Amino acid sequence: MEQSINLREYLDILKRRRIIVILVMIICLGLGGYKTYVNYESYVPTYRSSVTVRINSTKNVKKKKKDDTTTNQLDPYSTYNISLNQNIASTYASLAESNNVRNLVASSLKVSAAELGTIKATVREDIAEFIDITVINKSPEMAQKVVKKIPSAFNEELIRLMGIDCVQVVYEASDPALIERGKDLTILKAAGVGVVLSIFLVLLAECLDTKIVTPDDINKYWNYQLIGTIPLDRSNSKGKRRTKK
Known part of the structure; x- marks a missing residue:
């Protein structure tokens, strides 16, 4: 038992x-x-600054006449272009975090790539053409400077890879905000x-x-x-x- x-x-x-x-x-x-x-004792305050960009493959294309058969492809709100923009955003959003973009930003700011902090790019779920880019840095000034430079560097890298000038800034860089300590x-x-x-x-x-x-x-x-x-x-x-x- x-x-x-x-x-x-x-x-x-x-x-x-x-x-x-x-x-x-x-x-x-x-x-x-x-x-x-x-x-x-080792806690160091960090700051966040964000910018929102939109992928628009027709931003520099002039509209043609209404009777032109390609007008639908030049319309930024056509189904074709929306689908294309969403595909580019979902496929190449991580490019904003790449070393090439970091080096371009660091070169324009004349600092080392390590001083840029953390860069995160996220595609919005509600609007798949929009990409939120966030920079986290110990310096509030540096966080805002970096996030202002990223859209142009991101666009330059897309032009190099795809030959498409398609990055538009929707919401300008936000003021640096202190990240609350958990x-x-x-x-x-x-x-x-x-x-x-x-x-x-x-x-x-x-x-x-x-x-x-x-x-x-x-x-x-x-x-x-x-x-x-x-x-x-x-x-x-x-x-x-x-x-x-």
């Missing part, structure tokens, strides 16, 4: 091994507090690790401990029934010790 352990027995085990639990929690919380302090959950994570680790060590110590501690251990290990117990008379034993002295 399999032995079952109820919740009370688990709590008794944790209570009996509370020294392990306390030590593990102190160590984990101490390390978590130190890591939180290091994160706080909540540091290091202490909570450390506490969780401490709880799991302490339970594991307590159960491991309990499994390795073969000493007989309670009367129930006799039945648990040897399947012997308990007949009776002899109580310990602490007051009488203390009195005998005093008389011996």
